[in-house]
Amino acid sequence: MIEVVVTGLGATTPLGGDVTSTWDALRAGKSGIVALTEDWVDHFDLPVRIAAKLAVDPADSLPRVQARRCDRCEQVAIIAAREAWQHAGAPEVEPERLAVVIGTGIGGALTLLGQDDLLESAGIRKVSPLTIPMLMPNGPAAQVGLDLGARGGVHAPVAACASGAEALAIAWRMLRAGEVDVVVAGGAEACIVPITVAGFAQMRTMSTRNDEPERASRPFDIARDGFVLGEGAGIMVLERAEFAAARKATRHGRLAGVGTSSDGHHITAPEPEGIGAGRAISAALRTAGLDKADVGHVNAHATATPVGDVAEAAAIRNAVGDHVVVTAPKGALGHLIGAAGAVESLACVLALRDGVVPPTVNLEDLDPGVALDVVTGSAREVRLHAAVNDSFGFGGHNVALAFTAV
């Protein structure tokens, strides 16, 4: 049986421009959510005036010409992938045995809107010839593939808010099938633009706690009123364990198993009993060869919508049990959409490595429908062997990833 190990981590998030700053802020219970100051918030009189914006502008971290040829969602993917690649010790791998799998929920929203504005105002002459490669949702994966010279396949799963987790699941399957030796995998998103904010707001899925940005994202709290839109990227370097061992790479954890399912219920609403979500979690444990009792920690998807959080809690109770220590990182990070599952999986690996589960920011009064041990207030030290990351997406996508400590 081929084992899959995590050898590199990279991220840029609302909490920090790299993994260390993000993880430190998560452990400390800091919030990355701020007031939106863009003109368009007033112009369109949007009911949502908060977001989780990147702590570090990605354009400042790339050479000027590369930045101008890439949409913001591609920029964050490149930055996180470079960090992960260096963290992994820049593996020497045949290009044909190196793959990239990076998902996004939306793709190049800023480019699509910006170029449409130019088309409307100045005509086709002003539309960039780079418009399509900047807006296509496989752009983040393709740009990272180019950056690393990967020739073993470049894939871009699109599964709304489960995209980043689905990318890790596909990477795991590729490695287990023996297709490649190394996969750079994760998610990237940068879609804080008027139409996405307006669209999500019209669904009534977003928090409107505009006067208190830092307190707006409240997973599992009785007073939660929706998610806060965020942006960022999270990338892992995953390797066939024997390949990593041969090059004496440092292992930070194992991706031991994955589970995917679909609700078949509604285009956006989660199945309220969490049955599909539970099936994904059970499949992750089964493929990992783990018993429920082995799992000490669940990093929950919990976006802070009224329906979603209790459905997920039911899934966790049924598929794992109520003995697990749970955290919901979106209280701090906001909802990074297609990057969420990847960034939160990074947190899962670091929780296993460090034996620390970060607090759920803004969880003050646990919804009685949750009935789980959710960490609140400050980080909790816990000795962990295995942990599960949940990710769910509009469309009924469910992904669960089971990580184990090395």
Added chain:
Amino acid sequence: MTNEEILSGLATIVHEVAGIEENEITPEKSFVDELDIDSLSMVEIAVQVEDHFGVKVPDDVLANLKTVGDAVDYVAKTT
């Protein structure tokens, strides 16, 4: 406008679009083979040349502008 002025204006545009140092942008250099400029950037350069010098650069002309010198000569004769 002198050829030197045209070259200087063109070099600024090429630097902006493709990041190549302006002193590398000399008349004998091929856009594609020596300056490593791709077809997408060539379209951007053509649009900026049109705006900056007030000329038209149709696609069939653009396809034949192989070197920096070709572009300078084209601008010189059409302005």
